[in-house]
Amino acid sequence: MSNIVLKGISHAYEKEKVLNGIDLTIEEGELLTLLGPSGCGKTTILRIIAGFIIPDEGAVLSGEADITKWAPENRNMGIVFQNYALFPNMSVKDNIAYGLKIRKKGRDYIEEKCREYMKLTGLLEYEKRKVNELSGGQQQRVAIARALAIEPQMLLLDEPMSNLDVSLRTRMREEIRAIQKKIGITTLFITHDQQEALSISDRVAVMNKGRILQIGTPKEIYDEPERSFAADFVGTSNYINGHFIRPEQLRLGQGGEKGIPVVVKDVKFMGMYFEYTVVCTDDSGKAQNYCVTEINRGKAYREWHAGDTAYLYVNL
Amino acid sequence: MKNKNHIKIKSGLLKGSWYIVLAFLLTGYIVVPFLCTVIKSFQTENGYGLSNIKDYLSNPNQLRVILNTVMLGAASVLVCGIVGIMLALYMTFLAGREKKIVHILLLSPMMIPGVIVVISFIQLYGESGMVTKGLEYLFHLTEAPFHFQGFGAIVFVIAYTQYVYFYLNIYVALKYIDYSLIEAARGMGTSKMRVFADVIWPEILPAVLTSVIVTFASGISSFSAPNLIGGGFKVLSTQIVRSKANNHMETASVQVVILFLISLSVMMLIQYYSRKYGNINSARASAVVRTGKKKGIFVSLCRIVIVVQIIMVVLPVAAIVYLSFVDTKSIMTMIFPRGFTLENYLIIAEKGRVLKPLINSIKMSVMAVAAGLAITVPTAYMVVKYKGKWNMLFRMLIMLPWAMPASVIAVNLINAFNKKSIFAFNQSLIGGFYILPIAYAITSLPLLYSSNEVAVQGINKNLEEASQSLGAGMFYTFIHVIIPNIAPGIMAGGILGLIRNIGEYTMSALLYGVYNRPISISMVTNMQEFKMGISLAYGVIVIIICYVALGLIFKFDKEKYF
The missing domain is CATH 1.10.3720.10 (MetI-like)
Known part of the structure; x- marks a missing residue:
């Protein structure tokens, strides 16, 4: 295994530019997530790494080797597609064994590897099932096992959770992370779901309109967003004195010296917390909205109501 | 590397x-x-x-053959279109539990070679056919009530064999109609006729146009019916075979070129038309739910068409199976032959x-x-x-x-x-x-x-x-x-x-x-x-x-x- 480096990648479909000067290094063994809205170019990056697209400009390096123009079948990348793309004419085991058969591995080796990866993904009892007899979560496991069985130099996951329901999604992302850590495989994960990105990744790259806006650990991305897009796409934020400040970093109080006087405009009860929209009038007379969240601590908590006057504090 | x-x-x-x-x-x-x-x-x-072509086109008999061919194509489209569309509408919106078996029966002419159907029709409606003789006997007629020959007979055969393209294409197109559109239109007080014109017709138009091409093509190229029951009604396909049999390959070639040009020009015309008007893509949003009363003139008409159609489809098959177990002599001599035998198969x-x-x-x-x-x-x-x-x-x-x-x-x-x-x-x-x-x-x-x-x-x-x-x-x-x-x-x-x-x-x-x-x-x-x-x-x-x-x-x- 080695790291994967994208150098100055640009690409256009027809005349529409979808990637614009992408520089990115995916370090050996890390899980890096590309996070961005649909159409931002994240899947194009994955397809360029996989070899389905040759970029108009730039290079893809695997360690020392320039693999930009290599055919997909020669790259040894494990891919999990959004719709899984399992071979419907094959059983679970045959799907997993497919890549190994192409590599002309011996029968015993194939048998051993299939068992290993079926065990890893919890599929042992489904070995002989046809893939269309499986549930969405099970199909995803097959897709992961199939991608891992070839012992790829890198695992590429293209929005793998988007076809799963919410509770399964949370469980699967934990499983994926556990498997990834266990075998230590370099992984590129693609999603538009910020929660998913923050919870699973070693590093996150936030993308918009064909560019990478910010790259860092989940905590860095969340706590110190560099641009307003990153700040808004990953959670909600308030722009105060040149800084992006998260709603939970603000607090409402009864009065005091440093608070900004505001009026509560709207209250949303979200279960775990309350979300307030408050408005303050600045020196020039312009109204400014802020979003504040406060944890619901049960009976001890005194909630605010629309129309209340309050003071806004920054909890830093 | x-x-x-x-x-x-x-x-x-x-x-x-x-x-x-x-x-x-x-x-x-x-x-x-x-x-x-x-x-x-x-x-x-x-x-x-150009003399072959000139000679050919200056002969009024030959022009008549060309006209006959086009007429047969047009008649096929008309008859099969009406029958096929009615059947498809009935099967989609009105058919109940009997749907599956009726559907299979309606599709079956696609599977039976035309020449067999024509032979069977001759056994039924020909001069000494069972239906013809039966009617004569029933009404004490001195001569056959109809002559199963010529243009009418050919169109009759085509109506009961070639409607399948229309039926199947439109049946499939109707499956993709968003039924909530129809309900929405009905909800706004639109009449059934208008629903058909405004909602259903535009959706099935591409299928109709495809069926027109296929049916026209099969009409102008049909050979077994004109050859076996055409009588004096000559079309290009029969004349081509005759020219070839007489070893007039130049004439056969001229006829072939004309037939090809007719076929190609109609095909291109309709494809042009379908490109212009037939571009409708819709994803089916909700399935057809058959509800409400099944009454009205149209419904009764469809019922009649469907019953007649099924009889017409089943009868030749039944007749051919029946007669295949009868010895030839009794086929020739009796109205309803009864000399049963396995000899035909044994031979x-x-x-x-x-x-x-x-x-x-x-x-x-x-x-x-x-x-x-x-x-x-x-x-x-x-x-x-x-x-x-x-x-x-x-x-x-x-x-x-x-x-x-x-x-x-x-x-x-x-x-x-x-x-x-x-x-x-x-x-x-x-x-x-x-x-x-x-x-x-x-x-x-x-x-x-x-x-x-x-x-x-x-x-x-x-x-x-x-x-x-x-x-x-x-x-x-x-x-x-x-x-x-x-x-x-x-x-x-x-x-x-x-x-x-x-x-x-x-x-x-x-x-x-x-x-x-x-x-x-x-x-x-x-x-x-x-x-x-x-x-x-x-x-x-x-x-x-x-x-x-x-x-x-x-x-x-x-x-x-x-």
């Missing part, structure tokens, strides 16, 4: 040699034969000129000479379909995957026989292969065994190609990428992933092609020889030699083969038909 280059060169070689073989076959068996016919039509005793089973045509037909059909699939499956895959002008050109050539009535294809082949040809490795094919399977394969190409293309388009594109990413090259992926996943579509198209070839009559009449005499020819000659029983027993065997095949198609391609 050396290994990788090797793989690339190998797949390049594979693709290159495939294109060469494909170009060789399509040029040699479709383009060149047609050009031979065109050249032949200009060939006169002293060089080349076929026992006498090798009598069994041979059946074996020939099965063998030739299988060969034709196998060859057709070998050509169309990879082409469909290449076209869907790469588009590109070369692939599109090959696609066009493969679809070209769609515009060629059977008699056109046969005459083209005669003109190209009655002498040694480099495309037949310096052999003459006429009179030999292979000319018929080749002709069958050519007519099957468009059908096979389109069903393969639909199947390939239906494949999840990521499957191929998944296979590639796991290390498979193009060829491996094609064999292990693409083929198994389009197999149901390939099989359904292949079986349909097989059925059409097994009872093929027009090309067979023009091209058969001692080595490849097919069953359709034997049926007609046996009938003409008054060995009715054998002819009908052949028919029953073919029908059984076709119904088994029909069952298989339904199994493979449920989605398309139900």
Whole structure:
């Protein structure tokens, strides 16, 4: 295994530019997530790494080797597609064994590897099932096992959770992370779901309109967003004195010296917390909205109501 | 790296040699034969000129034949359109529990070769047919109540055999109508007629136009009906066979060119029209729910049409099965023959000479379909995957026989292969065994190609990428992933092609020889030699083969038909 480096990648479909000067290094063994809205170019990056697209400009390096123009079948990348793309004419085991058969591995080796990866993904009892007899979560496991069985130099996951329901999604992302850590495989994960990105990744790259806006650990991305897009796409934020400040970093109080006087405009009860929209009038007379969240601590908590006057504090 | 280059060169070689073989076959068996016919039509005793065509067009009898042909095409479209659309509407919106069995019955004429139906119709409605004689007996008539001959009789046969294209295409199109649209329109107080005009018609228009093309083409190229019950009503296809029989290949070629031009121009006109008006894409949002009362004039009319249609479809099959178990003598002498016997079948089973045509037909059909699939499956895959002008050109050539009535294809082949040809490795094919399977394969190409293309388009594109990413090259992926996943579509198209070839009559009449005499020819000659029983027993065997095949198609391609 080695790291994967994208150098100055640009690409256009027809005349529409979808990637614009992408520089990115995916370090050996890390899980890096590309996070961005649909159409931002994240899947194009994955397809360029996989070899389905040759970029108009730039290079893809695997360690020392320039693999930009290599055919997909020669790259040894494990891919999990959004719709899984399992071979419907094959059983679970045959799907997993497919890549190994192409590599002309011996029968015993194939048998051993299939068992290993079926065990890893919890599929042992489904070995002989046809893939269309499986549930969405099970199909995803097959897709992961199939991608891992070839012992790829890198695992590429293209929005793998988007076809799963919410509770399964949370469980699967934990499983994926556990498997990834266990075998230590370099992984590129693609999603538009910020929660998913923050919870699973070693590093996150936030993308918009064909560019990478910010790259860092989940905590860095969340706590110190560099641009307003990153700040808004990953959670909600308030722009105060040149800084992006998260709603939970603000607090409402009864009065005091440093608070900004505001009026509560709207209250949303979200279960775990309350979300307030408050408005303050600045020196020039312009109204400014802020979003504040406060944890619901049960009976001890005194909630605010629309129309209340309050003071806004920054909890830093 | 050396290994990788090797793989690339190998797949390049594979693709290159495939294109060469494909170009060789399509040029040699479709383009060149047609050009031979065109050249032949200009060939006169002293060089080349327009005199054949001038002579032909200045003869009022010949102009009448052309007019008859066009009339037959138009009448087919009209009759089959009305019947087919009504049946499809009824089956979609009104049919209840009986739906499935009625649907299968309505589709079955597609599976029965035209020549068998015509022979059976003659047994029913001909001069000494059961229905004719029955009516005479019932009403004490001194002569037959109708003459089952000429234009009317041909249209009658067509109405009960060729409506299937309209019916099936429109039935499928109706499946994709968003039923909530109809409910919304009804909710706004729109009348049923307006709902049909404003909501349903625009949705089914593309299917209607496709059906018009297919039905018109089958109308102008129909041969068995005009040949066997046409009487004095002559059309181009029958005249082509006559010209060939009299060895007037120049005249036959002129007729072929005219027939081809009629076919092509109508096809292009309608395709132009459908490109202009027929571009409707809609995803089905909600299924048809049959509710409400089933009354009204239209509903009653549809019911009558459907009952008549089913009787008309079942009757010939029943008649042919019944008569095949009766000895020929009692067929000839009794109104309702009762001399039951198994002799007709025993003769076929026992006498090798009598069994041979059946074996020939099965063998030739299988060969034709196998060859057709070998050509169309990879082409469909290449076209869907790469588009590109070369692939599109090959696609066009493969679809070209769609515009060629059977008699056109046969005459083209005669003109190209009655002498040694480099495309037949310096052999003459006429009179030999292979000319018929080749002709069958050519007519099957468009059908096979389109069903393969639909199947390939239906494949999840990521499957191929998944296979590639796991290390498979193009060829491996094609064999292990693409083929198994389009197999149901390939099989359904292949079986349909097989059925059409097994009872093929027009090309067979023009091209058969001692080595490849097919069953359709034997049926007609046996009938003409008054060995009715054998002819009908052949028919029953073919029908059984076709119904088994029909069952298989339904199994493979449920989605398309139900």
